[in-house]
Amino acid sequence: FHLEQIYTDLFHLEQIYTELFHLEQIYTHLFHLEQIYTHLFHLEQIYTELFHLEQIYTHLFHLEQIYTDLFHLEQIYKDLFHLEQIYTELFHLEQIYTDLFHLEQIYTDLFHLEQIYTELFHLEQIYTDLFHLEQIYTDLFHLEQIYTELFHLEQIYTDLFHLEQIYTDLFHLEQIYTELFHLEQIYTHLLHLEQIYTDLFHLEQIYTDLYHLEEIYTDLFHLEQIYTELFHLEQIYTHLFHLEQIYTHLFHLEQIYTELFHLEQIYTHLFHLEQIYTDLFHLEQIYTELFHLEQIYTELFHLEQIYTHLFHLEQIYTHLFHLEQIYMDLFHLEQIYLYHLEEIYTDLFHLEQIYTELFHLEQIYTHLFHLEQIYTHLFHLEQIYTELFHLEQIYTHLFHLEQIYTDLFHLEQIYTELFHLEQIYTELFHLEQIYTHLFHLEQIYTHLFHLEQIYMDLFHLEQICTDLFHLEQIYTDLFHLEQIYTDLFHLEQICTDLFHLEQIYTDLFHLEQIYTELFHLEQIYTHLFHLEQIYTHLFHLEQIYTDLFHLEQYARICSI
Numbered sequence: 001f002h003l004e005q006i007y008t009d010l011f012h013l014e015q016i017y018t019e020l021f022h023l024e025q026i027y028t029h030l031f032h033l034e035q036i037y038t039h040l041f042h043l044e045q046i047y048t049e050l051f052h053l054e055q056i057y058t059h060l061f062h063l064e065q066i067y068t069d070l071f072h073l074e075q076i077y078k079d080l081f082h083l084e085q086i087y088t089e090l091f092h093l094e095q096i097y098t099d100l101f102h103l104e105q106i107y108t109d110l111f112h113l114e115q116i117y118t119e120l121f122h123l124e125q126i127y128t129d130l131f132h133l134e135q136i137y138t139d140l141f142h143l144e145q146i147y148t149e150l151f152h153l154e155q156i157y158t159d160l161f162h163l164e165q166i167y168t169d170l171f172h173l174e175q176i177y178t179e180l181f182h183l184e185q186i187y188t189h190l191l192h193l194e195q196i197y198t199d200l201f202h203l204e205q206i207y208t209d210l211y212h213l214e215e216i217y218t219d220l221f222h223l224e225q226i227y228t229e230l231f232h233l234e235q236i237y238t239h240l241f242h243l244e245q246i247y248t249h250l251f252h253l254e255q256i257y258t259e260l261f262h263l264e265q266i267y268t269h270l271f272h273l274e275q276i277y278t279d280l281f282h283l284e285q286i287y288t289e290l291f292h293l294e295q296i297y298t299e300l301f302h303l304e305q306i307y308t309h310l311f312h313l314e315q316i317y318t319h320l321f322h323l324e325q326i327y328m329d330l331f332h333l334e335q336i337y338l339y340h341l342e343e344i345y346t347d348l349f350h351l352e353q354i355y356t357e358l359f360h361l362e363q364i365y366t367h368l369f370h371l372e373q374i375y376t377h378l379f380h381l382e383q384i385y386t387e388l389f390h391l392e393q394i395y396t397h398l399f400h401l402e403q404i405y406t407d408l409f410h411l412e413q414i415y416t417e418l419f420h421l422e423q424i425y426t427e428l429f430h431l432e433q434i435y436t437h438l439f440h441l442e443q444i445y446t447h448l449f450h451l452e453q454i455y456m457d458l459f460h461l462e463q464i465c466t467d468l469f470h471l472e473q474i475y476t477d478l479f480h481l482e483q484i485y486t487d488l489f490h491l492e493q494i495c496t497d498l499f500h501l502e503q504i505y506t507d508l509f510h511l512e513q514i515y516t517e518l519f520h521l522e523q524i525y526t527h528l529f530h531l532e533q534i535y536t537h538l539f540h541l542e543q544i545y546t547d548l549f550h551l552e553q554y555a556r557i558c559s560i
Contacts (some may be wrong), residue, residue, distance in 0.1 A: 005555060012544065019537070030526075035262075038298075039255065041519070045305075046248060048508065053241060055501065059494055060234065066487055073483060106373050113380065120387075142410030149417065156425060163432065174442075181446055185453070192457055199464070202350065210471070213478060220481045223488055295523065302516060392431070 001555070001558070005551065008551075009548070016541075023537075035259065042251075049244075052501075052505075056241075059497075060238075062494075063234070066490060070483070070487065077480065102369060102373070109373065142413050145410075145413070145417070149421070152421065156421070159425075174439075177443075178446075181450070185450060188450070189453075203464075206471070210474065213474075217478065217481060220485060224484055295527075298523075299520075
């Protein structure tokens with residue numbers, strides 16, 4: 001009977017051992033589920049970071065497209081610069097063509113002067129013949145023809161007196177014309193001064209606008225340096241992303257090593273199950289303490305992750321604060337740019353009109369260069385006029401010789417001389433026509449003097465044109481800066497998106513805290529459920545102990 005009780009106790013203990021073995025399997029499964037849950041939580045964090053990195057990659061791809069467009073614009077700018085050099089060479093060839101055309105006209109004028117020189121040489125020969133006739137005329141003696149010659153000379157004297165009055169009237173008209181021409185020059189000069197004053201006032205406004213544009217250019221140059229620093233930070237961020245991937249891989253290997261180490265512990269634990277069964281009550285206390293330590297370790301690990309995440313958030317916040325300052329500067333520049341863009345466009349339109357006028361003045365300059373050669377030719381004609389005046393003095397001397405003719409006595413030779421004087425009168429009429437032509441040339445000379453003053457003003461305008469060409473180069477640089485400003489405006493939009501992502505990230509961080517609290521509550525609930533099972537098992541053991549105590553009393557009664 002005692003052996004039967006021992007057998008019953010052993011059978012009961014075997015059932016208890018079976019239940020403990022089953023509980024150990026449940027514990028092993030729960031521990032494995034806890035590791036799986038921890039791994040899933042870590043994967044969820046990795047997924048969130050990968051989603052954030054995917055958005056960053058999208059922005060980087062967009063920046064790469066912007067860089068490609070900038071490279072293409074730079075090539076277009078080089079082609080335009082090459083075309084501008086070609087245009088300068090064509091303009092130089094056009095000037096060479098104008099000079100060749102002008103030389104052709106000079107050659108034509110020289111050919112005409114050669115003909116005039118030939119005619120003057122012919123007149124010199126005629127003068128030599130006249131001198132020879134004068135010597136023949138001294139031998140005239142016929143007195144009968146003297147009276148007829150004197151009458152003819154009286155008519156010639158009357159004609160010469162009439163020509164002298166005409167010359168006096170022409171001289172008076174020339175003085176009046178000179179005064180009127182002087183007044184016209186004064187009026188033209190005053191009108192030109194008025195235009196110069198208007199141009200100077202407009203140039204003063206252009207200078208003010210250019211000074212303001214220079215300040216904008218300085219600010220844009222500072223923004224370009226900031227853009228270079230942002231590009232450098234973007235490269236650093238790419239390198240950090242690569243290191244983060246390496247860190248993720250190492251963390252995964254560390255988890256695998258931890259699991260292998262844990263399996264080794266499980267194997268050791270299974271080997272000592274028989275001893276564990278003997279020290280069950282003591283192990284239960286140790287298990288309670290280990291479970292508490294495990295919760296503490298889990299909380300410490302979670303706090304370490306939160307600390308790492310907060311450190312990363314602090315870096316992001318510093319970067320976003322820097323981007324916010326850049327955004328304020330860009331917004332201020334945008335207001336300044338929009339305020340002055342319309343004025344710049346108006347000034348450029350006015351410069352285009354000035355360029356058209358300068359092109360017209362360039363054509364006038366070419367024509368004036370041709371007139372300058374005509375002026376040289378007129379100066380040569382003035383020398384010819386001086387020589388003709390000398391010939392007129394010689395003619396006066398011949399008139400004095402004509403008085404000597406009164407002593408001549410041969411009437412037949414006087415008739416021949418009178419015929420010669422008629423030819424001289426024809427020559428004087430030809431000289432009067434030459435004088436009229438020279439008077440017309442004097443008017444042309446006066447007009448050329450007026451054109452020379454216009455040329456001096458055009459030379460001043462040419463210097464102004466050089467300054468305008470320099471302004472055009474400055475405008476080209478401003479256009480390039482405008483393209484850089486467009487890229488910075490795009491970066492401003494990217495900064496706005498980052499600020500929005502920061503808010504989303506803040507909300508996710510708040511949700512992560514809520515999720516952590518729920519996870520902690522779930523662990524507490526699991527622990528309570530486990531305690532409830534232990535309590536049920538202890539209640540069952542208490543009933544078994546009561547039954548054993550009751551059987552022991554029954555055995556004692558039976559033995560008695």
